[in-house]
Amino acid sequence: MTNTQPEIVLQVSDAVALINQTLDFAYPVIVIEGEISSFKVNQGKFVFFDIKDSGATLGCFMMLFQLRTALEDGMRVQIVAQPKLTQWGKFSLTVREIRPIGEGSLKRAFELLKTKLQKEGLFDDARKRTLPRIPKRIGVISSTAAAGYGDFVKIVGDRWGGVELIVAHVQVQGQAAAPQIMRALDYFNQAAEPVDVVAILRGGGSSDDLAVFNDEPLTRAIAASRIPTIVGVGHEMDVTLADMVADVRASTPSNAAQLVVPDKTDTIRQIRRDVGSMVRRMDIFVDEASARVVRSRGTLKEGLDELHYDALKQFAHLRTVLTQLNPRTVLSRGYALVFAEDGSSVDGERVRSGDRIRVEIKNVIIEAGVTNVTEKSTR
Protein backbone atom coordinates (compact mmCIF):
# COMPACT_ATOMS: atom_id res chain seq x y z
CA MET A 1 0.00 0.00 0.00
CA THR A 2 1.16 3.42 -0.83
CA ASN A 3 0.68 6.26 1.64
CA THR A 4 -0.72 9.17 -0.30
CA GLN A 5 -0.70 11.58 2.63
CA PRO A 6 2.24 13.96 2.59
CA GLU A 7 4.77 12.94 5.14
CA ILE A 8 5.28 15.41 7.97
CA VAL A 9 8.77 15.46 9.35
CA LEU A 10 9.13 16.88 12.84
CA GLN A 11 12.13 17.84 14.89
CA VAL A 12 12.32 15.87 18.15
CA SER A 13 11.56 18.93 20.27
CA ASP A 14 8.59 19.74 18.08
CA ALA A 15 7.37 16.17 18.38
CA VAL A 16 7.46 16.41 22.15
CA ALA A 17 5.70 19.78 22.00
CA LEU A 18 3.02 18.39 19.68
CA ILE A 19 2.37 15.38 21.89
CA ASN A 20 2.15 17.63 24.94
CA GLN A 21 -0.29 19.90 23.11
CA THR A 22 -2.44 16.88 22.29
CA LEU A 23 -2.30 15.63 25.86
CA ASP A 24 -3.13 19.07 27.18
CA PHE A 25 -6.13 19.28 24.87
CA ALA A 26 -7.36 15.80 25.76
CA TYR A 27 -6.61 15.92 29.52
CA PRO A 28 -6.09 19.48 30.74
CA VAL A 29 -6.38 18.01 34.19
CA ILE A 30 -6.73 14.46 35.41
CA VAL A 31 -7.61 13.18 38.88
CA ILE A 32 -6.07 9.85 39.77
CA GLU A 33 -6.42 7.80 42.92
CA GLY A 34 -3.79 5.33 44.00
CA GLU A 35 -1.01 4.47 46.38
CA ILE A 36 2.25 6.36 46.76
CA SER A 37 5.58 4.64 46.25
CA SER A 38 9.22 5.72 45.80
CA PHE A 39 8.52 9.11 47.43
CA LYS A 40 11.55 11.38 47.50
CA VAL A 41 12.49 15.06 47.66
CA ASN A 42 15.46 16.26 45.57
CA GLN A 43 17.54 19.35 46.33
CA GLY A 44 14.93 20.45 48.85
CA LYS A 45 12.77 21.65 45.97
CA PHE A 46 11.51 18.83 43.74
CA VAL A 47 9.17 16.05 44.77
CA PHE A 48 9.18 12.74 42.89
CA PHE A 49 6.98 9.73 43.55
CA ASP A 50 5.03 7.03 41.73
CA ILE A 51 1.31 6.52 42.00
CA LYS A 52 0.28 2.92 41.50
CA ASP A 53 -2.38 0.28 41.84
CA SER A 54 -2.08 -3.48 41.37
CA GLY A 55 -1.99 -3.11 37.57
CA ALA A 56 0.04 0.01 36.74
CA THR A 57 2.47 2.68 37.92
CA LEU A 58 2.83 6.33 36.83
CA GLY A 59 5.69 8.70 37.63
CA CYS A 60 4.74 11.99 39.31
CA PHE A 61 6.54 15.26 39.80
CA MET A 62 5.69 18.39 41.81
CA MET A 63 7.37 21.39 43.41
CA LEU A 64 7.90 21.04 47.16
CA PHE A 65 6.20 24.37 47.96
CA GLN A 66 3.00 23.03 46.39
CA LEU A 67 2.96 20.10 48.78
CA ARG A 68 0.57 20.95 51.62
CA THR A 69 0.63 17.64 53.39
CA ALA A 70 3.17 15.09 54.54
CA LEU A 71 3.52 12.03 52.32
CA GLU A 72 5.09 8.62 52.63
CA ASP A 73 5.09 5.41 50.68
CA GLY A 74 1.97 3.31 51.03
CA MET A 75 -0.34 6.27 51.60
CA ARG A 76 -3.58 6.38 49.56
CA VAL A 77 -4.02 9.67 47.78
CA GLN A 78 -5.89 11.47 45.08
CA ILE A 79 -3.77 13.61 42.81
CA VAL A 80 -4.86 16.42 40.56
CA ALA A 81 -2.32 16.43 37.74
CA GLN A 82 -1.46 17.29 34.19
CA PRO A 83 0.02 14.52 31.99
CA LYS A 84 3.24 15.47 30.31
CA LEU A 85 5.94 14.05 28.14
CA THR A 86 9.34 15.25 29.31
CA GLN A 87 12.13 16.34 27.00
CA TRP A 88 13.84 13.04 27.82
CA GLY A 89 10.87 11.15 26.48
CA LYS A 90 9.56 10.05 29.82
CA PHE A 91 5.90 10.24 30.62
CA SER A 92 5.18 12.02 33.86
CA LEU A 93 2.31 13.59 35.77
CA THR A 94 2.86 17.16 36.93
CA VAL A 95 0.93 17.24 40.19
CA ARG A 96 -0.90 20.41 41.27
CA GLU A 97 -2.68 19.10 44.26
CA ILE A 98 -2.51 16.01 46.39
CA ARG A 99 -4.91 14.87 49.08
CA PRO A 100 -4.63 11.86 51.36
CA ILE A 101 -7.68 9.63 51.08
CA GLY A 102 -9.36 7.72 53.85
CA GLU A 103 -9.03 7.82 57.62
CA GLY A 104 -5.73 5.88 57.66
CA SER A 105 -3.89 8.12 55.20
CA LEU A 106 -5.20 11.33 56.76
CA LYS A 107 -4.09 10.17 60.16
CA ARG A 108 -0.70 9.12 58.88
CA ALA A 109 -0.19 12.43 57.06
CA PHE A 110 -1.18 14.24 60.24
CA GLU A 111 1.27 12.23 62.36
CA LEU A 112 4.12 12.70 59.92
CA LEU A 113 3.67 16.45 59.72
CA LYS A 114 3.13 16.71 63.45
CA THR A 115 6.44 14.94 64.14
CA LYS A 116 8.21 17.17 61.65
CA LEU A 117 6.84 20.42 63.08
CA GLN A 118 7.41 19.23 66.61
CA LYS A 119 11.09 18.66 65.80
CA GLU A 120 11.24 22.22 64.52
CA GLY A 121 9.88 23.41 67.86
CA LEU A 122 6.71 24.93 66.42
CA PHE A 123 4.56 23.59 69.25
CA ASP A 124 6.95 24.61 72.05
CA ASP A 125 5.35 26.41 74.96
CA ALA A 126 8.30 28.80 75.02
CA ARG A 127 7.28 30.38 71.72
CA LYS A 128 3.64 30.85 72.70
CA ARG A 129 2.53 34.34 73.60
CA THR A 130 -0.15 35.26 76.07
CA LEU A 131 -3.14 37.11 74.70
CA PRO A 132 -3.90 40.62 75.91
CA ARG A 133 -6.12 40.50 79.00
CA ILE A 134 -8.76 42.76 77.52
CA PRO A 135 -8.47 42.85 73.73
CA LYS A 136 -9.92 45.93 72.09
CA ARG A 137 -9.95 44.68 68.50
CA ILE A 138 -10.18 41.03 67.50
CA GLY A 139 -9.57 39.81 63.95
CA VAL A 140 -11.87 36.90 63.19
CA ILE A 141 -11.11 34.48 60.35
CA SER A 142 -14.10 32.24 59.71
CA SER A 143 -17.06 31.67 57.49
CA THR A 144 -19.78 34.07 58.62
CA ALA A 145 -22.28 31.36 57.68
CA ALA A 146 -20.74 28.81 60.06
CA ALA A 147 -22.46 27.93 63.34
CA GLY A 148 -19.13 28.17 65.18
CA TYR A 149 -18.79 31.80 64.11
CA GLY A 150 -22.25 32.66 65.46
CA ASP A 151 -21.44 30.99 68.79
CA PHE A 152 -18.20 32.93 69.07
CA VAL A 153 -19.84 36.31 68.39
CA LYS A 154 -22.67 35.62 70.84
CA ILE A 155 -20.43 34.46 73.66
CA VAL A 156 -17.96 37.34 73.21
CA GLY A 157 -20.91 39.75 73.46
CA ASP A 158 -22.44 38.00 76.47
CA ARG A 159 -19.21 37.66 78.39
CA TRP A 160 -17.72 41.07 77.78
CA GLY A 161 -19.01 43.16 74.88
CA GLY A 162 -17.09 46.34 74.13
CA VAL A 163 -14.91 44.55 71.61
CA GLU A 164 -14.54 45.43 67.96
CA LEU A 165 -14.69 42.28 65.82
CA ILE A 166 -13.14 42.65 62.38
CA VAL A 167 -14.30 39.66 60.40
CA ALA A 168 -12.55 38.12 57.37
CA HIS A 169 -15.08 35.87 55.69
CA VAL A 170 -13.33 32.83 54.18
CA GLN A 171 -14.09 29.27 53.19
CA VAL A 172 -13.29 26.94 56.06
CA GLN A 173 -13.32 23.67 54.13
CA GLY A 174 -12.19 22.41 50.76
CA GLN A 175 -9.02 23.03 48.81
CA ALA A 176 -9.55 26.80 48.65
CA ALA A 177 -9.83 27.17 52.41
CA ALA A 178 -6.19 27.02 53.52
CA PRO A 179 -4.92 29.63 51.02
CA GLN A 180 -7.88 31.90 51.87
CA ILE A 181 -7.23 31.63 55.61
CA MET A 182 -3.56 32.38 54.96
CA ARG A 183 -4.45 35.47 52.92
CA ALA A 184 -6.78 36.68 55.65
CA LEU A 185 -4.09 36.10 58.28
CA ASP A 186 -1.66 38.01 56.11
CA TYR A 187 -4.22 40.82 55.76
CA PHE A 188 -4.43 41.17 59.56
CA ASN A 189 -0.65 41.04 59.90
CA GLN A 190 -0.26 43.81 57.32
CA ALA A 191 -3.21 45.99 58.44
CA ALA A 192 -2.37 49.61 59.22
CA GLU A 193 -4.48 49.48 62.36
CA PRO A 194 -3.51 46.12 63.86
CA VAL A 195 -5.86 43.90 65.83
CA ASP A 196 -4.85 42.64 69.28
CA VAL A 197 -5.49 39.00 68.50
CA VAL A 198 -6.59 36.87 65.54
CA ALA A 199 -9.16 34.14 66.13
CA ILE A 200 -9.40 31.38 63.52
CA LEU A 201 -12.69 29.56 63.90
CA ARG A 202 -14.59 26.66 62.45
CA GLY A 203 -17.31 24.47 63.89
CA GLY A 204 -17.34 20.69 63.89
CA GLY A 205 -16.99 18.59 60.77
CA SER A 206 -15.65 15.33 59.40
CA SER A 207 -11.92 14.69 59.47
CA ASP A 208 -11.89 15.47 55.74
CA ASP A 209 -13.47 18.86 56.46
CA LEU A 210 -11.02 19.62 59.22
CA ALA A 211 -8.03 18.50 57.12
CA VAL A 212 -7.67 22.16 56.07
CA PHE A 213 -6.35 22.86 59.56
CA ASN A 214 -3.60 20.27 59.12
CA ASP A 215 -2.29 22.02 56.04
CA GLU A 216 1.45 22.58 56.34
CA PRO A 217 1.70 26.09 54.84
CA LEU A 218 -1.30 27.24 56.91
CA THR A 219 0.18 25.76 60.08
CA ARG A 220 3.45 27.55 59.38
CA ALA A 221 1.66 30.82 58.62
CA ILE A 222 -0.14 30.66 61.97
CA ALA A 223 3.18 29.98 63.71
CA ALA A 224 4.73 32.96 61.93
CA SER A 225 1.90 35.40 62.66
CA ARG A 226 3.15 38.57 64.36
CA ILE A 227 -0.26 39.04 65.90
CA PRO A 228 -1.07 36.51 68.64
CA THR A 229 -3.43 33.78 67.47
CA ILE A 230 -6.15 31.66 68.98
CA VAL A 231 -7.53 28.72 67.03
CA GLY A 232 -10.88 27.11 67.86
CA VAL A 233 -11.71 24.41 65.37
CA GLY A 234 -14.13 21.49 65.45
CA HIS A 235 -15.41 19.77 68.57
CA GLU A 236 -13.57 19.18 71.82
CA MET A 237 -12.14 15.87 70.60
CA ASP A 238 -10.65 17.27 67.42
CA VAL A 239 -6.97 18.07 67.39
CA THR A 240 -5.49 19.90 64.43
CA LEU A 241 -1.99 21.18 63.76
CA ALA A 242 -3.38 24.73 63.50
CA ASP A 243 -4.66 24.31 67.10
CA MET A 244 -1.33 23.07 68.30
CA VAL A 245 0.70 25.84 66.75
CA ALA A 246 -1.57 28.72 67.82
CA ASP A 247 -0.54 30.85 70.79
CA VAL A 248 -3.73 29.78 72.51
CA ARG A 249 -5.50 26.57 71.67
CA ALA A 250 -9.25 26.54 72.10
CA SER A 251 -11.24 23.31 71.90
CA THR A 252 -14.18 24.91 70.03
CA PRO A 253 -15.20 28.36 68.73
CA SER A 254 -17.25 28.85 71.94
CA ASN A 255 -14.22 27.99 74.02
CA ALA A 256 -12.20 30.49 71.95
CA ALA A 257 -14.71 33.20 72.96
CA GLN A 258 -14.29 32.22 76.62
CA LEU A 259 -10.51 32.39 76.37
CA VAL A 260 -10.28 35.60 74.39
CA VAL A 261 -12.33 37.95 76.58
CA PRO A 262 -12.83 38.05 80.34
CA ASP A 263 -16.24 37.55 81.89
CA LYS A 264 -18.02 40.74 82.95
CA THR A 265 -19.83 39.00 85.83
CA ASP A 266 -16.58 37.53 87.16
CA THR A 267 -14.88 40.90 86.88
CA ILE A 268 -17.66 42.64 88.81
CA ARG A 269 -17.55 39.91 91.47
CA GLN A 270 -13.79 40.32 91.70
CA ILE A 271 -13.86 44.10 92.09
CA ARG A 272 -16.53 43.76 94.80
CA ARG A 273 -14.27 41.28 96.57
CA ASP A 274 -11.41 43.76 96.19
CA VAL A 275 -13.43 46.54 97.78
CA GLY A 276 -14.50 44.15 100.57
CA SER A 277 -10.92 43.21 101.29
CA MET A 278 -9.94 46.89 101.40
CA VAL A 279 -12.74 47.55 103.91
CA ARG A 280 -11.48 44.71 106.11
CA ARG A 281 -7.94 46.02 105.84
CA MET A 282 -9.14 49.52 106.81
CA ASP A 283 -10.86 48.02 109.90
CA ILE A 284 -7.64 46.31 110.84
CA PHE A 285 -5.67 49.51 110.33
CA VAL A 286 -8.06 51.43 112.61
CA ASP A 287 -8.00 48.66 115.24
CA GLU A 288 -4.23 48.56 115.17
CA ALA A 289 -3.99 52.34 115.51
CA SER A 290 -6.42 52.33 118.49
CA ALA A 291 -4.47 49.56 120.15
CA ARG A 292 -1.31 51.60 119.72
CA VAL A 293 -2.92 54.64 121.34
CA VAL A 294 -4.01 52.54 124.33
CA ARG A 295 -0.56 51.00 124.59
CA SER A 296 1.15 54.38 124.36
CA ARG A 297 -1.10 55.86 127.01
CA GLY A 298 -0.20 52.99 129.36
CA THR A 299 3.49 53.41 128.69
CA LEU A 300 3.20 57.15 129.28
CA LYS A 301 1.49 56.64 132.66
CA GLU A 302 4.11 54.13 133.76
CA GLY A 303 6.77 56.63 132.82
CA LEU A 304 5.16 59.42 134.77
CA ASP A 305 4.71 57.24 137.85
CA GLU A 306 8.33 56.29 137.75
CA LEU A 307 9.37 59.93 137.36
CA HIS A 308 7.16 60.91 140.30
CA TYR A 309 8.62 58.19 142.50
CA ASP A 310 12.16 59.21 141.59
CA ALA A 311 11.41 62.84 142.44
CA LEU A 312 9.95 61.89 145.80
CA LYS A 313 12.97 59.77 146.62
CA GLN A 314 15.33 62.57 145.70
CA PHE A 315 13.33 65.05 147.73
CA ALA A 316 13.52 62.84 150.82
CA HIS A 317 17.26 62.53 150.37
CA LEU A 318 17.70 66.27 150.01
CA ARG A 319 15.63 66.86 153.09
CA THR A 320 17.91 64.57 155.09
CA VAL A 321 20.99 66.32 153.78
CA LEU A 322 19.53 69.73 154.51
CA THR A 323 18.51 68.69 158.00
CA GLN A 324 22.01 67.50 158.69
CA LEU A 325 23.49 70.70 157.33
CA ASN A 326 21.28 72.95 159.48
CA PRO A 327 23.63 74.48 162.11
CA ARG A 328 20.94 74.27 164.75
CA THR A 329 20.92 70.54 164.33
CA VAL A 330 24.53 70.60 165.55
CA LEU A 331 23.46 72.29 168.83
CA SER A 332 21.42 69.22 169.74
CA ARG A 333 24.65 67.32 169.78
CA GLY A 334 26.13 69.67 172.51
CA TYR A 335 27.88 72.32 170.37
CA ALA A 336 27.35 76.08 170.83
CA LEU A 337 27.05 79.01 168.42
CA VAL A 338 28.80 82.25 169.40
CA PHE A 339 27.77 85.68 168.03
CA ALA A 340 28.94 89.22 168.64
CA GLU A 341 26.63 91.49 170.62
CA ASP A 342 25.03 92.81 167.43
CA GLY A 343 24.30 89.26 166.25
CA SER A 344 27.11 89.16 163.69
CA SER A 345 29.50 86.29 163.69
CA VAL A 346 32.46 86.59 166.00
CA ASP A 347 35.67 87.72 164.41
CA GLY A 348 38.58 86.02 166.28
CA GLU A 349 40.96 88.85 165.31
CA ARG A 350 38.81 91.57 166.75
CA VAL A 351 37.28 90.12 169.88
CA ARG A 352 38.65 91.69 173.05
CA SER A 353 38.29 91.22 176.79
CA GLY A 354 35.27 93.10 177.97
CA ASP A 355 33.29 92.57 174.71
CA ARG A 356 29.85 91.23 175.15
CA ILE A 357 28.87 88.05 173.31
CA ARG A 358 25.83 85.79 172.83
CA VAL A 359 26.22 82.08 173.22
CA GLU A 360 23.50 79.83 171.79
CA ILE A 361 23.28 76.24 172.97
CA LYS A 362 20.62 73.58 172.41
CA ASN A 363 17.78 75.29 174.28
CA VAL A 364 18.93 78.68 175.67
CA ILE A 365 20.75 81.82 174.62
CA ILE A 366 23.31 83.11 177.08
CA GLU A 367 24.54 86.67 177.08
CA ALA A 368 28.13 86.80 178.46
CA GLY A 369 31.20 88.97 178.81
CA VAL A 370 34.66 88.09 177.38
CA THR A 371 37.21 87.86 180.17
CA ASN A 372 40.21 86.67 178.21
CA VAL A 373 41.22 86.02 174.59
CA THR A 374 44.07 83.61 174.01
CA GLU A 375 45.32 82.66 170.58
CA LYS A 376 45.05 78.93 170.00
CA SER A 377 48.13 76.96 169.22
CA THR A 378 47.99 76.01 165.58
CA ARG A 379 49.26 72.58 166.28
Added chain:
Amino acid sequence: MSQKNLHDKLTELESIVAMFDDDNLAIETALKQFEAGAKLADEIEKDLSELKTKITVLKEKFDTAA
Protein backbone atom coordinates in the same frame (compact mmCIF):
# COMPACT_ATOMS: atom_id res chain seq x y z
CA MET B 1 -15.97 55.33 77.67
CA SER B 2 -12.99 53.79 75.93
CA GLN B 3 -11.89 50.21 76.48
CA LYS B 4 -8.34 51.33 77.20
CA ASN B 5 -9.59 53.37 80.09
CA LEU B 6 -11.40 50.37 81.47
CA HIS B 7 -8.24 48.31 81.24
CA ASP B 8 -6.28 51.07 82.96
CA LYS B 9 -8.90 51.39 85.67
CA LEU B 10 -8.79 47.66 86.38
CA THR B 11 -4.99 47.74 86.57
CA GLU B 12 -5.11 50.77 88.86
CA LEU B 13 -7.67 49.13 91.14
CA GLU B 14 -5.47 46.05 91.36
CA SER B 15 -2.43 48.10 92.29
CA ILE B 16 -4.44 49.90 95.00
CA VAL B 17 -5.64 46.59 96.41
CA ALA B 18 -2.04 45.34 96.39
CA MET B 19 -0.97 48.38 98.50
CA PHE B 20 -3.20 47.14 101.28
CA ASP B 21 -1.00 44.07 101.64
CA ASP B 22 1.75 46.32 102.96
CA ASP B 23 1.59 46.31 106.76
CA ASN B 24 3.49 49.58 106.90
CA LEU B 25 0.90 51.47 104.88
CA ALA B 26 0.16 54.73 106.73
CA ILE B 27 -3.45 54.99 107.82
CA GLU B 28 -3.89 58.35 106.07
CA THR B 29 -2.59 56.83 102.81
CA ALA B 30 -4.78 53.77 103.31
CA LEU B 31 -7.84 55.93 103.75
CA LYS B 32 -7.06 58.00 100.67
CA GLN B 33 -6.36 54.90 98.57
CA PHE B 34 -9.48 53.19 99.84
CA GLU B 35 -11.62 56.10 98.70
CA ALA B 36 -9.91 56.10 95.29
CA GLY B 37 -10.33 52.32 95.01
CA ALA B 38 -14.01 52.37 95.91
CA LYS B 39 -14.61 55.14 93.37
CA LEU B 40 -12.76 53.18 90.67
CA ALA B 41 -14.77 50.05 91.43
CA ASP B 42 -18.03 51.98 90.97
CA GLU B 43 -16.79 53.42 87.69
CA ILE B 44 -15.68 50.00 86.40
CA GLU B 45 -19.07 48.48 87.18
CA LYS B 46 -20.76 51.31 85.35
CA ASP B 47 -18.39 51.03 82.36
CA LEU B 48 -18.95 47.29 82.16
CA SER B 49 -22.70 47.70 82.04
CA GLU B 50 -22.36 50.01 79.02
CA LEU B 51 -20.11 47.80 76.84
CA LYS B 52 -21.33 46.99 73.33
CA THR B 53 -19.78 44.74 70.69
CA LYS B 54 -19.14 46.19 67.25
CA ILE B 55 -18.84 43.88 64.24
CA THR B 56 -17.27 44.85 60.92
CA VAL B 57 -17.21 42.26 58.14
CA LEU B 58 -14.35 43.10 55.79
CA LYS B 59 -15.22 43.79 52.17
CA GLU B 60 -11.91 42.27 51.07
CA LYS B 61 -12.14 38.95 49.27
CA PHE B 62 -9.60 36.32 50.15
CA ASP B 63 -10.38 33.83 47.39
CA THR B 64 -7.60 34.99 45.07
CA ALA B 65 -4.04 35.98 45.71
CA ALA B 66 -3.69 39.71 46.09
